Amino acid sequence: MNAIIYKEWIKTRRFVLLLGVLFAALITYIFLWSGQMMEASGAVIIWETIIGKDMRLVGYIKYLPPAAGILLAIVQFAPEMQSKRLKLTLHLPVNEGKMMCGMLGYGFTVLLALFSLSCAILMLGLSVRYAHEIVMANFWVSLPWFAGGLFTYLLGSWTCLEPVWKQRIFNAVTAACLVATLYTDQMSGAYATYLPYMLALLAVCFFFSLYSTARFKDGVQ
Template sequence: MIKAIFYKEWIKTKWIFILSALALFGFASYLIFNVYRMIELKGAVHIWEVMIQRDVLFIDMIRFVPPVIGILFAITQFVPEMQRKCLKLTLHLPCDAQKIILSMVGYGAVMLLLLFSATLACFYVNLRIILVEQIANHIILSAVVWFLSGILAYLLTAWCVLEPTWKRRILNAVVSILLVKIFFYNVAGEAYNSFLPILLLYTAMASSFVFLSVSRFKEGKQD
């Protein structure tokens, strides 16, 4: 069952997956190249000094890219289900409906996790060539929260898209914006470190929101 669901989800999302991978690779390459270029121009000592004393991360330009990717991924995956109420077909499959929805959301989360982990790994490997471990760790730990916001944005967008009524969908969207905004209150490096387990829990809990929308869809709620 899971294989078949993943197959369907892959057909819907393969292009957005490839485009997201290219976008992340492009951004990551540009930012890494930029750090290398600055080292070339001003010397590594100067760059280290700026990073440590002024808390400059050099890769913070990418921070809004994960939530944008999360939103686009959820739209690409779930809008086709809501067009002409195709979700009825999915929920009519002879399997536990909750397992089907969980597989769909799980697929999206896993794909994003793959993309985001690969990007973070790419940053880490390249930064470690020119930076000491502590500074590279500092950058990666600061960036984790932005990538986590991408997963949350994906889950919340799925919640909004699967909601059957426009009134509630708008309300969900407002709540979602406020929830994602929490991840961007503080731009300082590692500002969320102690808060990270709570954000993780918070993201995991958001995966249950889609079940509310699906349950309302099954009850036939409409505007």
């Protein structure tokens, strides 16, 4: 397993570092922006707007997690599909399912760590100036966005690993429709009841890539 992680790290390390920088830059921007807003308009108006008009302090981060997810899937699996390099990977003396779970697990863990850290820093930073209720409302509103990043990673991997272009387009469209449901402008906390289903769906999506790998293995064209 260490060797698989080593390979994936060598392949993706520059991109992972870039993601780290991007998230850090955006979080810094959110802190500066919310701080400046507070200075300019005063705490009463800002609090009123947040509570009364459901203003999202973390709104700027909305599309970064899904972009990170899909790009990590491409960085990780496009080189495997280029010239059918995946054959070399699957020919290694390790159970093929274990190999693919290791590769997917690496990407999933990297994103989960990045998203968790970003979310924790955001909430801690916001809690300096805002009430617990406002911070929690922003947490619940950002949760589906971060989950969307994990979905785009798993569904992006499923699409990248698919050997047939027609089926790949179908996978991409299906993935886009599924992920879009997480980005509708609902009230804060609207997704809270959807969360257990989201987690179950994530677990199912993990296995989609194994299906694409099995198709690759059978030489489906």
